[in-house]
Amino acid sequence: MEKLVIGTRGSKLALWQANYIKSLIEEKHNISVELKIIKTTGDKILDTPLAKIGGKGLFVKEIEEELLNKNVDIAVHSMKDVPVELPNGLEVGVFPIREEPFDAFLSLKYNSLQELPEGAVVGTSSLRRKVQLIKKYPHLKIKDLRGNVDTRIRKLTEGQFDAIILAKAGLKRLGLLEHVKQTIDDSLMIPAVCQGTLGIEYREDDKKVQEIINFLNHEETVYRTKAERAFLKKLEGGCQVPLGCLAILDGNVLKVKGFLSDLKGEKFLYEEIEGDKSDAVKLGLQLAEKILSKGGKKIIEEIYAQGD
Known part of the structure; x- marks a missing residue:
């Protein structure tokens, strides 16, 4: 194989991620790698919260069509944008080393969430972030971003918000850490499933491509991804359901923590579990089952009923 084509979105972050993988492949193999920029539905609709327009798959659908039509060989995704059900014939099975999974607090005037005064305006369009903020800091005003x-x-520097919350991984990758005043660790906010994780998607039957990219797989990231994705799959969580999950590997012990909430942050279910890393998928499923059995099933049904 002389040339490999990567399908990617055209955003700065997507291009950084695709170019990063391109450089690693070219360094390892004697292959030229090209990028093909594909505009996705999610890139075209910029003024509506994702939960209202169909959620995660909006950032990958068109890229997956190009993969299936053999116009590109692989796609590089932020795993938090990838639905748990993939189209027939495609697989996401290679996960490079994970960046920091936490959220970041950005502000010009304040140094931390704890410092924000009554009525301070915080920008985020993530239901997961919203419910966790409401629960811990009910005095804040949360607006869509x-x-x-x-x-x-x-929008932050123009003064539309007192603070905004973004994933730290993307800011690090783009060298945009100047306004980050606080890393919001999991004691304050559980991250999105697979936040900071890249996944490489390819055709299941394309063994040649799989051989080329296998070296990118990072063992610890694989275990953590499996647990978090299993949790998400069991809860059938799209963008409409506020939930988060984080798996941390300590030696051979995988610790998984997760939550599910109603839209107002009033019914908030948090659980954690740990076990051997080889049981990553099982641990993610068990954690989700714990949450479902404690009222999670009812919360999900109520949220989807409101959307009908």
């Missing part, structure tokens, strides 16, 4: 990373930071 959409757009790419640059747009969101611009």
